[in-house]
Amino acid sequence: MTDASFAPDTAPLEVLPRDISAYRQGNTGIDYVHRFESGRPGPHVLVNALTHGNEICGMVAATHLLDTGVRPKIGTLTVSFAHVEAYNAFDIERPYENRQLVHNLNRIWSKAMLDGSEHSPELKRARELRPVLDAADFVLDIHSTRAPVQPFWVYPEFERNAGLALAVGNPLVHLVMPVGGAPGTGVTGYGRHGEPDVPDVQGGAVVVECGQHFSQAAADLATDVTLRFLAHLGLTDPVAAAPEKAPARRFRLLEVHMVKTEGFAFARPVLGFETFQKGELIAVDAGQEIRSPCDDCTIFMPTRAPLVGREGVYLTVPV
Ligand SMILES: [Zn+2]
Numbered sequence: 001m002t003d004a005s006f007a008p009d010t011a012p013l014e015v016l017p018r019d020i021s022a023y024r025q026g027n028t029g030i031d032y033v034h035r036f037e038s039g040r041p042g043p044h045v046l047v048n049a050l051t052h053g054n055e056i057c058g059m060v061a062a063t064h065l066l067d068t069g070v071r072p073k074i075g076t077l078t079v080s081f082a083h084v085e086a087y088n089a090f091d092i093e094r095p096y097e098n099r100q101l102v103h104n105l106n107r108i109w110s111k112a113m114l115d116g117s118e119h120s121p122e123l124k125r126a127r128e129l130r131p132v133l134d135a136a137d138f139v140l141d142i143h144s145t146r147a148p149v150q151p152f153w154v155y156p157e158f159e160r161n162a163g164l165a166l167a168v169g170n171p172l173v174h175l176v177m178p179v180g181g182a183p184g185t186g187v188t189g190y191g192r193h194g195e196p197d198v199p200d201v202q203g204g205a206v207v208v209e210c211g212q213h214f215s216q217a218a219a220d221l222a223t224d225v226t227l228r229f230l231a232h233l234g235l236t237d238p239v240a241a242a243p244e245k246a247p248a249r250r251f252r253l254l255e256v257h258m259v260k261t262e263g264f265a266f267a268r269p270v271l272g273f274e275t276f277q278k279g280e281l282i283a284v285d286a287g288q289e290i291r292s293p294c295d296d297c298t299i300f301m302p303t304r305a306p307l308v309g310r311e312g313v314y315l316t317v318p319v
Contacts, residue, residue: 009096009304011148014216017056017090023066023081030128032081034066042075043203043233046136047226049079051106051143051187053086053098057210057222058142064223072235080132082187085121095214096146096305104310106141107184109133109191133190138164139205140229141187142222146304148212149272151221155206156189157252158196164204166248168225168232171208174250175300175316181253183311251298251316261286264306266313274299283313 026034047065049058062079064070070077081087083105089098102120114127133139143154152173155161165174185194188205192198208225211218230236267281268274276282276292282299283290293315300314 009146011212011214013092013095013214015056015060015214015219016092017054017059017087020059020063020081020084020087023063024084028078028132030080030132032084033078033129033132034080035076035078036071037076038072038074038235040074042072042235043137044076044078044135045072045138045230045233045235046078046080046132046140047229048139048141048187049081050084050087051082051141052100052104053083053088054090054095054213055099055142055144056087056213057144057218059087060219061142061222061226065226070227070230070236072230073237074234075137076135077230077235078132078136080129082129083122083125085125104184106143106186109187109189109194110185113185130190133187133193136193136205137203138229138233139188139193140226141205141207142226143207143209144211144213144215144218144222145209145272145301146213147271147302148215151211151218152209152300153206154188154209155204156194158198158204160198160204161188161206162250164232165206168228169244170225170228171210171221172244172246172248174248175314176250176252176319178253181256183256183258250319251300252319253300253314253316254293254297255315257283257285257290257312257315259285259303259306259308259310259312260288261308262306263287264303264312266302270299270302270313272300272302282315285312 049062103122105122151171153165154175157176193205210221264285266283276297278295280292302313
């Protein structure tokens, strides 16, 4: 079903997936997972790409690390390509279809799902990757967005995560997720990464949304953020970062509205970062109105092609 409020995706395909089968054989016993140990004390840092199959900027950053031979001076560096099966399902005629195959790999990291009896390509891969997440002190999970919006961090609302993202720097927008506020359990909410009582020095897990999936700018930012992340944690030499021209802006998630019917439609065309005043109509879903719960409500990741059961829109408030 098409709706006039959903403009067609017109973002140019500047960066396309490439064959990554050469990276299948890692050294961890898990396909597409590579680990480098410095032999010196220090944090174990995981750079995770392709949690979503068509978010290829992470692939660009991960292959950059592997191709240029980046090695940790301290601690351990692990580089993983998470959902290669979905990545390999890319079809240039339908470049937005291979985000996931069955489950959203970024929603199934609860003990109940991982230990449960359901099966899917994503659950199989999450179960394989579990020890990789268990071993990591710090996690950078690299994503991109369907709409061409400014990049932002997303993380569970713990001070350690806020401090980590602030210290790494650009992007300068933070989307803070109160514990239990987002649907499912993401990579950054798995195990101890989702626990409140981890001292700052021992860990942190953040998502970086680098921009539009197929933009060169997203690929460039993913690589840049990854290098700054590793440098901040002391694994690599400091990198020269561009001076930041503005303070970081933080938004706290208020509500996520899931798409309930095919009739889901926004009140006006949106891409993300639009603001609504208290009571203003944001969207309708089969006759039910989604109205702004507060002034300056800012929306993130509005769906561009509503699929029943998936996220429709994230409502946030600036903090
Ligand atoms: Zn994603």
